[in-house]
Amino acid sequence: GENVEQHPSTLSVQEGDSAVIKCTYSDSASNYFPWYKQELGKRPQLIIDIRSNVGEKKDQRIAVTLNKTAKHFSLHITETQPEDSAVYFCAASIQMIGTYKYIFGTGTRLKVLA
């Protein structure tokens, strides 16, 4: 079946460094790729998303890139801060009339060391 692989499962970086999390999806019909941040004990929250006809999107210190040919998409966080420490999930979704399926990656625990 469809799946999304996410790497790494844990990532430690020094404050101020960059962090990159990568995901690979299997269903070529996927056309919407959101990233969620989940702090301990809280609900996932959308931080950035990208759709299939866009190669890159940036919002301040975070950016997402998408390579549809390779079925890869990545989250980039620059100038990391301690408050970036959380679990990050990628997801692939097929957005069309009649379906609302989301497949999530297994998560990356990011630790930003002060």
Place this chain on the structure above:
Amino acid sequence: EAQVTQNPRYLITVTGKKLTVTCSQNMNHEYMSWYRQDPGLGLRQIYYSMNVEVTDKGDVPEGYKVSRKEKRNFPLILESPSPNQTSLYFCASSSIVWTLNRESLYEQYFGPGTRLTVT
């Protein structure tokens, strides 16, 4: 305040005792979904609904039922809970966002979660 609410937030129950977890949203969203979150497995979609009386299976629907009689509510029903349904459950709802070229993007908003333990 725009929000998705779930009740109860915590529940400990025994095998076989039917239970319902409620989910309600006040944003007039058409789309709603249930997920379970387990360590190392991420979030997995159980069921989703695209409108009143329209529901469909996600990746892990076995052992669960849902209903969508009203737009704002989407309860999750466990007719005969088993220990392997011990998990953290999230409800989510989505709006349809139309961009200039008319493609639609569904931004999901999650509820606070329900931690269920089945003994």
